[in-house]
Amino acid sequence: xDGACLALKSYxxxxxALIAAGVERLFVPRIISVYRGEYTCPNxxxxxxxLRPYLPSGVKLLSPILDARKGQxxxxxxxxxxxLKAAPWAKVWRAWKEACLMQRAAEISSQSALVPQGxxxxxxxxxxxxxxxxxxxxxxxxxxxxxxxxxYSPCQVSDxxxxxxxxxxxxxxxxxxARQSVGSLEHFQEEIDGVVNLxxxxxxxxxxxxxxxxxxxxxxxLPTLDLVVDEHTSYLGLLTRLEAFxxxxxxxxxx
Numbered sequence: 001x002d003g004a005c006l007a008l009k010s011y012x013x014x015x016x017a018l019i020a021a022g023v024e025r026l027f028v029p030r031i032i033s034v035y036r037g038e039y040t041c042p043n044x045x046x047x048x049x050x051l052r053p054y055l056p057s058g059v060k061l062l063s064p065i066l067d068a069r070k071g072q073x074x075x076x077x078x079x080x081x082x083x084l085k086a087a088p089w090a091k092v093w094r095a096w097k098e099a100c101l102m103q104r105a106a107e108i109s110s111q112s113a114l115v116p117q118g119x120x121x122x123x124x125x126x127x128x129x130x131x132x133x134x135x136x137x138x139x140x141x142x143x144x145x146x147x148x149x150x151x152y153s154p155c156q157v158s159d160x161x162x163x164x165x166x167x168x169x170x171x172x173x174x175x176x177x178a179r180q181s182v183g184s185l186e187h188f189q190e191e192i193d194g195v196v197n198l199x200x201x202x203x204x205x206x207x208x209x210x211x212x213x214x215x216x217x218x219x220x221x222l223p224t225l226d227l228v229v230d231e232h233t234s235y236l237g238l239l240t241r242l243e244a245f246x247x248x249x250x251x252x253x254x255x
Contacts, residue, residue, distance in 0.1 A: 003202055004050075005200035005203045006229055006230050006231055006233075008043050012050075015055065016054060019055060024058070024059060024060065025060045028047055028063050029047070029063060029065075029066050030044075030045065030047060030048055031045070032044070032065065032067040033069040033075075033176070034075070034176055035068055035163075035176050036071050038068075038173075038175065038179060039069075039176070040176055041127065041177070041203075041205060062082075066079070080092055080093070083095060107158070110156055111157065111158055113156060115152060117150070119148035119150050120148070120149055120193040121192035122152070122192060122196055122246075123152045123153070123194075123195045123196070124140060124152070124153050124198065125154065125195060125196070125197045125198070126197055126206070127200065127203075127206065128155065130200060131198050136229070137198060138229075138233070139235075140198060140238070140242075143242055144196070147246045148246075149246060152184070152188050154183070157183055157187050157188075162184060163183065164183075165186035166179045166182040166183040169212065169216070175205055175209070178209045182213070185216055185217060185222075189220045192222065193222070193223075193252070193253055194224065194249045195217045196224075196245070197210050197213055197224060197226050197227065198227050198229065199228045199229070200229060200230070201230035202230070223245070223249060227241065
């Protein structure tokens, strides 16, 4: 998969492992947008098409189109139409309402999570399918906590807050991940001492976002560390870079 990022390669490999284990259907939605007026990663837009050539012809992909560009109402209807293919309306509606409640509870839990006291504040940015995966990220958050850092992330900031704070940039951000990263940086600027940005190698969108993050962090006097990862990345090398960066933050803080 020349030109594919680490997350996409792992997605294809995981899908192939599921098929080898006997799975006959895969839920692979075409995620165009999750927030009004914004887009997701370009690979998400065509994920079923990207995955299909790597699977046997008999495997069925369940691929609803999820598009919130025109509001949450359209996104809700997409979920409900998909559910009606498998169950009656009443059951689909109950499942949807329960899913919304659980999603909201998860978001509130993330936003209200207490950050450990002590140490230097470090904001971890990057696609959540990398930063939240201990294997793909080399346990980035855990390694920072081991060094004594107070770790912050965009999931601790609501969409409403990040949307309002991201309007400080020169032009509107049409990638949701970019808006979340910039918004969380603006939100936590007084509480952090540095920024670690996890960037998948080969991702055009993140290469642009990382430059924007560097500029915004620099304007606030915050050092940044870009960690570019692919399937060949040495996690011992990542750890060495993290330790050196954290030591520099400590020197900057003390002197």
